[in-house]
Amino acid sequence: GRLQDASLLQLGAYVGGAFVPAKSARTFEVLDPASGSVLGSAPDMGKEDVEAAVVAAEQAFRSWREQPAKERGAVLRRWYDLVMSNREDLATIMTSECGKPLPEARAEVAYAASFLEFFAEESRRVEGCVHTPPSSSKRVFTIKQAVGVSALVTPWNFPAAMITRKAAPAIAAGCSVVVKPAEATPFTAIALAELSRRAGVPAGVYNVVTCSRGNAAEVGGALCADERVKKLSFTGSTAVGKQLMAQCAGTVKRVSLELGGNAPFIVFDDADLDAAVEGLMASKFRNAGQTCVCANRILVQDGVYEKMTQLVVERVKRLKMGHGLEEGTTIGPLISDAGASKVEKQVEDAKAKGGKVIFGGNRKENNFFEPTVITEVDPSMMCAEQETFGPLVPLMRFKTEEEAVRIANDTKAGLAAYVYTRDLGRSWRVSEALEYGMVGVNEGIISSDIAPFGGVKESGLGREGSKFGIEEYLEMKYICLGLG
Ligand code: ADP
Secondary structure (H helix, E strand, O other): OOOOOHHHOOOOEEEOOEEEOOOOOOEEEEEOOOOOOEEEEEEOOOHHHHHHHHHHHHHHHHHHOOOOHHHHHHHHHHHHHHHHHOHHHHHHHHHHHHOOOHHHHHHHHHHHHHHHHHHHHHHHHOOOEEEOOOOOOEEEEEEEEEOOEEEEEOOOOOOOHHHHHHHHHHHHHOOOEEEEOOOOOHHHHHHHHHHHHHHOOOOOOEEEOOOOHHHHHHHHHHHHHOOOEEEEEEEOOHHHHHHHHHHHHHHOOEEEEEOOOOEEEEEOOOOOHHHHHHHHHHHHHHHHHOOOOOEEEEEEEHHHHHHHHHHHHHHHOOOOEOOOOOOOOOEOOOOOHHHHHHHHHHHHHHHHOOOEEEEOOOEOOOOOEOOEEEEEEOOOOHHHHOOOOOOEEEEEEEOOHHHHHHHHHOOOOOOEEEEEOOOHHHHHHHHHHOOOOEEEEOOOOOOOOOOOEOOOHHHEEOOEOHHHHHHHHEEEEEEEEEOO
16 A cells, blocks of 8 residues: 555566466465565466576567667666656565665665666677787677576565666676566566566566575576576575576576675774774664675774774664664564574574673564674674674674784685775775775775676675676677688
8 A cells, every 4th residue: 555556566477578477376475574464475486487488588689689789778778767766666665575674775776776777878888899910811809799598596685776786787788687586575576577668678678587485496497407598697695606506507607696795894993983883884784784795794903992892882772673664763674584593593602602792682573683782702603704694793803904804804705895994005905905806995885886796705706787797798709800
């Protein structure tokens, strides 16, 4: 009843330009994580539905890639306009299925839309080159061509942006896509499909295959095994990412992966502490701590440890936990029982190993977890070794710059890192030394359509957003012309 345009909901999956049920006619329930109540149901698709989607996508690819880039850009631009004009409804759907506070959902809709806008512009800037030939009888060129049908497997924590960050560059490049959204958040993906239809994205260019967690392996397996699918782009857990990468080996698919992080947030003695706390709150508590770039290990230099701790607690006290649609809520629930249990386990483990819970620490009804601050955390604790994906602030101490960098790099993850210092030389030295794909210096919010998002080490492969993001959906072809 809260939607201005109810036709954005309960449409089915989206294959070949039509909203459809699963061929098996099965459905699965989608829950509001804040209350546990059922929001609705979506088609529980299987490999026969993947087959239909791939056929539609391949068919559409043949004509879509022939469209002038300017036309592809114009379609994406109309999709951008429609996402922005339906922002409130999309945000409401998103908050209902993923739990994030409504203001955050509105911000995500704008962030998601920004990729449609950016790649609408970027479609015309795909450029090849003319090389200096090795002899006077040859001419040598490089051209860029769309990869082909791309499978996009996405998570629940950014139900819209993780789709558009992949789909926009793919579609701008001339590819068609089959999206497999997370089981927790299919409705946002489907609402985007309806808006794509209204924008004039041709049938088969954007497809959405929904399924339950139980069918995810079958659907994912079918997409990875299919020869007609030329590219997989995945955002999600490291474990599933590795599995899909292995499955793509069979057809030597191009693969882009955005996997888990374990972001260090380093605060040096010389930092502006108010700015550091501000940045920490923004980074740590976005989506209740459920983002892959959330600060995960807060490393604070000895000289400011007590002061920083005090400032953090003052700010954390002001967070308001509640349903994301309630006015004033700044922190929603965790997505699932498993998500809340993980945080609970990390808190117990930290306590057992000498950590001090100085604020919060308790699990609440449904999947809510109190914003929590723990001091005297050391690298052996679970909360330092693993990505928390929850509202826990573990404060660790360090003495020297060298020690901070060593602790920060002592992980298999390498997505985002944050550094707070007013020493220019140190900011550059530490940025270079950090084994991460992205570094925020005196800044806690780093994601943007214009910048390359991605990780090193086990955090992934490839980059999304920016002029580099479209390269993930382009093949390079070298043409050698003999003049005879
Ligand atoms: P999270 O722990 O955040 O749910 P996952 O990696 O489990 O992260 O999920 C990310 C996406 O991967 C979701 O769309 C999910 O349904 C999908 N997924 C999970 N398991 C598999 C699998 N075995 N094959 C393909 N996709 C999967």
